[in-house]
Amino acid sequence: MIALHNYLILSAVIFSIGVIGVLIRRNLIVVLMSIELMLNAVNLTFIAFSRYLGSTDGQVIVFFVMAVAAAEAVIGLAIIISVYRHRQSLDPQEMQLLKW
Amino acid sequence: MDVNLVPLLPAVQVLVTALVVTLRDLFIKDGESRGVLAFYSLVGLGLAAAEVFFLLGGRQEGAFNDSYMLDRFALFFALIFILAAALTILSAIDYVRQTGMREGEFYALILFATVGMIVMAAANDLMVFFLGLETMSIAVYVLTGMWRSNGRSSEAAMKYFLMGAFATGFLLYGIALIYGATGSTNLAQISAYLLDQPSEWPVYLIGGGFLLLIGFAFKVGAVPFHFWVPDVYEGAPTPVTGFMSVAVKAAAFAAWARILLYKLSPLDNDWVFPLWIIAIATMTLGNLLAITQHSIKRMLAYSSIAHAGYLLIPIVVGVEWGGLPLLFYLLAYSFMTLGAFAVLTSMTEGDESKDGYSDFAGLGFKRPFLALAMALFMLSLAGFPPLAGFTGKFYVFRSAVLSGHLNLAIIGVLNSLLSVIFYLRVIVAMYMEEGGAAGKSFRQAPFVYIAVAIALLGTIYLGILPADALDWSRRAFGSLE
Amino acid sequence: MNHPFLPLLVMFAVASVIVVALLTVASLFGPKSTNAAKNDPFESGNPPTGDARIRFSVRFYLVAMLFLIFDLEVVFLYPWAIYFRHLGVFGLIQMGIFLVILTVGYVYVWKKGALEWD
16 A cells, blocks of 8 residues: 555655746746646645545545636736736746846 | 525625626726726625624624634724725725726726635635635736736736745645644634644644745745735735735734634744744844835835734734734724825826835925825834824734743834834925925825825824724634634 | 565566567668658648747637636536535525626626637
8 A cells, every 4th residue: 555655755745846846947837837736736635635534625625726726827827928918028037127 | 404604794795796896897888987886896895894893793603614703803804804995996996097907807806805805814714714815816916917008017916926826835735734634624623633632743734834834924925935025016006005015914914813823823832933033034124125215115015024024023922912912003004004005096197106205205285185194104104103003013012021022022113213214204205305296196086085084094093092993903812712 | 575566567667678679679670761751740641831839829828718717617516416416405506606606707708808709
């Protein structure tokens, strides 16, 4: 059997990859993908705990997280379009209108 | 099935108003007046406020297996949110028209964000809290980028979205770990678990608590995670900035007070020291950087970081002493900050914001009422008696002294003295310099007058006669038991 | 021998060996002919026209975003449908409220003209 801690380590690793991606990648779309990766790592944690604890709460939560993540992704993409119209670039380092 | 829907009343009222505004907007042709939408929004908010008062009189109850608790605490915050939304809409009516933003969506999004905030303050379950938080955040991301013809607005929205979504990831991971450790997301059950087993906690429970803490620190803009605040506040449309710095911050502190300060208080020992450092760093850095700014809008952004630092003092102090000052300070802060941003909103000419110190020069003679109100808001923010800011700070520092955190109180007082420099600079510019912008739009904007007047009354009232509000704050926090 | 993943490992090993072996055999003994058509993306298909990395209309993007949002409602409809008898009239009303709110969004999208192609 795969023990709980294997899942937890896996999701921690995926979450960290997401965090690092947000911090070092220089394309907004990739940054957005990294954020989605973080949320999905959390989903994995919820599912693993849900199974381990024998309660369905965790699985229900994952539905909500998925819906929220979709809404967030759509808003993020819309904002990216609106930024691109002004700057013609997706590199966050080039956003200099406001002192970063 | 036993379902009690009464506690949902204020949130549903605001939600229905938002849906009505969204739909009504679609049936107004381009070019026709959309004033009726602001009217609908304000009426809806007024009804919601009336329902809050009605519920305050009755018995406070939970809904959905107590995952949603509309107790006095939640009602207190619901009133702050409704007030902030109403004042924001009032001061934005003319601004939105001048800058060519879409009116219907603007009001509807403010209302949607308010729904999320009420849910956040009433959430007695980490999942309900998360949903409220996202309802609020997603609406505010869009509001930040509403001024689409302005590159700064889009850029601010981008930064706010990235930081907000990033923080959401941390918060959610914290919730997941706490769920795994305690077997529930319901705060009552988590609290019971913590009290049952006072020491044998899995490592990931502590980790989850810290991740939650990081998420909250991001949301309120506390110091290591504050860097997005000035940019976002500067780029966002001015009324939205006011709404963010009051309502969003109050919502984050409401959830912080209920979840971390109260329900998870057995975990306190681990994070009192980090919080102590964060509080001191937040107020000091906020005030120091505010001094160097040239734009009043950006100065207010740093000042709102500093105020987040003052608000962290009651949280460090703990449940016993911290409840009353935290709530009262938030109320006082709401009035004075909303007022300052309403004045700033009126300083628009065409579609250009005039928010530098030089634009305010000579305002005291051109727009006496506006300048007087701004001067009082600045004095209140700096903490001069007899205004709301003074009373709020007095109780915050008093709680620190009484609970034995004398060092926090001293640093807080020194910071308040430091902040006088940049708040007085606004007054000096308004009364002792000449030139600057005319504040033209103010003449045609009667609604801004109303918003400023309401905020001014609140600021003075809370400064002179704080007894009722103090009693109210104490009872609100007491209802968490 | 008792580890549950051992068969999986063996399967991976066997699969890799077979794949490598087949590729090696094919490259050693297979007949070779080279011409330009061999390098096309679809060897026996239509000859490609133009560049694959052209800009295309933002409308595709909009439709994709709307699809993402409205598609996810099913996440909630599906568990509800399975427990429909259990939840009874109350569940029906709740789902009705959910769908009404969703419909407001749909009407908004429709009236704003986001569904019209031209």
